[in-house]
Amino acid sequence: MKTVTSPTIVRTGEDIRQVVHDAQRVGRRVGVVPTMGALHQGHLSLVDAAREHCDLVVVTVFVNPTQFAPHEDYQRYPRELDSDAAKLAQHGCDYVFAPSVEEMYPDGFETSIDVGSVALPYEGERRPTHFAGVATVVLKLLSLVPADAAFFGQKDYQQTLVVGQMIRDLNVPTDLVVCPTVRESDGLAMSSRNAYLDEDQRQRATALSASMQLAGRMVDRGERDVATLRRAMESHLAEVGGVDVDYIAFVRAGTVEAVETIAGETMVLIAARVGQTRLIDNMQIG
Incomplete structure (x- = not known):
């Protein structure tokens, strides 16, 4: 019978960075799956991909306030960490990095990442602050979880382009891996x-x-x-x-x-x- 082990939940950037560095020091390849939680099969397919290609898998769970406009659904966005951890245990996730807002955005935080033209049309036009929030939090997450590869879903097409531009422009030493959209049996993209x-x-x-x-x-x-x-x-x-x-x-x-x-x-x-x-x-x- 396969043993299912719950992932270790880490709350601070200092602790998760040490986990990644310790693994890489002994030659282990680390994969990270950035999420906002409320995990579904689409997210879990990214975890499976990371598990297939990496020796240690970290999933980040953080509902990022800077990518929501004031009229959007930040407050009601589902937060289900216990349920998420139980799901991740079935998919071989080793660590969950679940920081607080204060850990990610301490008092006095002012920096924002502008990736330029790729973020301007479509989602960028309808949600003008969204991609700056996405690029900034992803850069922060890849600094705190300096993984060898980061796994994102194709469903958020423009987001993958924004993250790829940021990684290239700022020489982030993490490979971007884009995985196919996972759909329900009737074609609806999982979200x-x-x-x-x-x-x-x-x-x-x-x-x-x-x-x-x-x-x-x-x-x-x-x-x-x-x-x-x-x-x-x-x-x-x-x-x-x-x-x-x-x-x-x-x-x-x-x-x-x-x-x-x-x-x-x-x-x-x-x-x-x-x-x-x-x-x-x-x-x-x-």
Whole structure:
């Protein structure tokens, strides 16, 4: 029978940095999975990837206040550390770094990371302070948990580009590993915010992935005009109803560069509200 061992929970940056340094000193490769907790199978797939490629796995659980605007859901964002730790025990996580806000942002903290143009459109335009908060907290986490590799999910496409830009520009000695989006059986991308959806909203939310799949099928049949693809997606979403589209974007894969014609690997990005819950998703086509 496989022995399940609960991860050790560490609260201070000094302690978790020592854990990482001690492991690396004896040649162990360390992987880190940064999260805000309320873990689902998408997060756990990142832990599995880290476990496969690393000798020691650290998961950070920190609901980062600087990436939320005042009107967003920071206060009600789910905090489930005990449940998260139990899940992580089943996936071979060694340590959970769960700092307090005061540990991460002591009195007098003023520094913020601006990664430039990759953070400006789409999510950056709708949530102007969001990516500065993301880049800053990820840099802090990679300073406190100086892992060999950091594992992020493809669902947050633009976030992975922001983190990659920050790592490159600031010479952070950590490899960025981006893992595939994990979906429910009906296509809905797994997200901690899915818990906010009631049964009807949960069903309507599947229209996001369905509309992108529709665009993908059209491309497979030869359609290349982005305006035509966008109209088809908007028509599908309108037919389902209850989905308030924020944006639909087609960008060259690996960038936030908008395209008007499909001419190679392209990412479709979508953001929408279902009820009061804002969801994002993306899919590669072409």
